[in-house]
């Protein structure tokens with residue numbers, strides 16, 4: 332073990348910021364983080380052993396106890412449940428003689444659930460030792476069980492077991508654009524850096540990671556900071572259940588994403604780019620490394636890019652380890668620095684004080700992709716599409732009850748009704764726009780539009796037909812937040828568990844009308860007092876399903892008689908106030924992260 336750890340530490344240049352990478356390698360080698368490894372790493376990096384233990388406890392894909400040599404994780408997102416993930420778990424447990432949540436006595440295999448694997452378009456899905464197993468049919472389950480029993484090394488498993496498709500059903504402004512490597516950089520240098528930033532301003536591009544901050548403002552603010560070095564981070568954590576459009580972009584359009592990062596580097600004066608890749612997308616890592624290498628060979632990364640003396644920039648990829656909160660920009664920076672991903676207190680924002688306390692732009696994959704094409708075509712070309720507050724197009728990841736789950740690119744302002752028609756959805760009971768942290772709308776609201784000023788989404792669009800149980804949806808999302816809360820602040824740590832329990836009480840038929848009032852009050856506490864966006868949105872599944880179908884909640888109540896003083900209308904009005912986003916334009920003139 333000592334030789335292995337010593338070589339890891341040497342490769343990582345004994346840097347504490349590489350602690351997560353080191354622990355991922357130890358986990359892969361020993362199937363857990365053994366005590367002697369903790370001691371060796373602590374001594375080698377001169378960090379307290381408690382920091383290493385905290386990391387192992389924080390990240391779902393790290394363990395202090397040994398997992399099986401074949402570690403199976405089955406996705407537990409709502410769409411995977413709808414596609415029969417429980418049958419997959421039952422079948423694997425029976426065939427492999429292992430309990431769900433346990434490790435088989437001989438240590439060969441472990442089986443568990445995971446929040447979501449980013450494959451909601453091809454579920455029920457799972458992972459084996461971090462590699463994807465989409466569309467787990469009974470035949471595939473039998474094959475997987477046999478390969479494990481025969482102890483066949485993963486590299487000898489049939490490739491089709493790991494085949495992830497990228498079903499792209501609708502391309503629009505961006506996905507239809509031709510591109511050749513270096514084009515955006517050439518245009519940027521020909522036009523000038525200040526002028527290119529002005530084009531980005533003219534485009535009104537807003538970040539595609541959810542919050543919709545003005546990209547040009549973020550880049551400009553970062554470029555104006557005195558401190559150096561400055562960093563460009565591409566947020567490819569994509570942990571919101573139901574979102575998988577960044578997976579497709581990285582799989583098929585990585586060159587354009589890296590080019591957007593490089594344009595950003597030129598504008599803000601950065602020499603180092605970082606891409607934080609969600610753990611479940613391990614299968615993309617080698618492909619992405621090859622794209623980076625090809626760019627180096629074309630003079631698009633490295634020293635004096637495209638012959639511009641002094642413009643040196645390169646990009647490094649590091650993997651997450653199964654923590655939804657690490658999608659939040661400041662939590663991600665903590666994770667980059669080798670710590671548990673706990674969101675920072677702001678201000679200062681990351682553009683001022685980010686990675687290693689230096690100015691840092693953190694943007695979503697799709698934001699960089701869009702920036703590439705804006706650098707080529709100019710801002711007006713982009714601003715002419717969409718709505719005045721939401722220019723351009725949005726990539727949607729559509730999953731759930733429809734004939735054609737996959738990726739769709741739409742101009743902002745497209746009505747939900749049209750999207751449902753295009754993806755082949757019928758008998759719709761509701762749509763979850765924006766994942767668990769977003770909004771549930773009923774079939775009475777299908778004329779609402781996808782846009783920052785109406786239904787905002789980082790990309791998740793889940794369809795539910797009339798055969799679905801509203802409470803199964805709300806409970807899955809509420810449980811998700813309770814599981815993913817990082818535990819740093821009390822309103823979220825305790826509140827998300829209380830929300831889960833209070834909802835279970837009502838759904839289980841044990842609630843009185845006052846319990847609805849309590850539930851609504853609890854939602855308010857969690858939403859208004861949490862430290863970060865996770866807690867602020869954890870009540871959304873309850874609030875928006877309650878507003879869509881109050882009659883279903885009322886039907887669940889055990890005692891329908893309202894106590895004196897109980898005011899149902901007031902409870903619903905409070906829920907409505909809470910569920911409505913604050914002024915959607917409020918973020919426009921702020922710099923986030």
Ligand SMILES: Cc1cc2nc3c(=O)[nH]c(=O)nc-3n(C[C@H](O)[C@H](O)[C@H](O)COP(=O)(O)O)c2cc1C
Nearest residue numbers: 538539540566568569570658659660694695698864
């Ligand atoms: C709990 C939580 C999870 C998030 N997950 C992601 C994510 O997976 N990808 C992402 O780009 N942004 C995510 N965000 C938003 C980021 O904090 C940040 O706003 C975004 O990366 C900025 O990029 P943009 O301006 O290009 O949207 C998350 C935010 C929160 C609160």
Ligand code: SF4
Nearest residue numbers: 817819820823863866
């Ligand atoms: S709101 Fe939740 S996720 Fe965010 S810091 Fe508090 S406990 Fe952590």
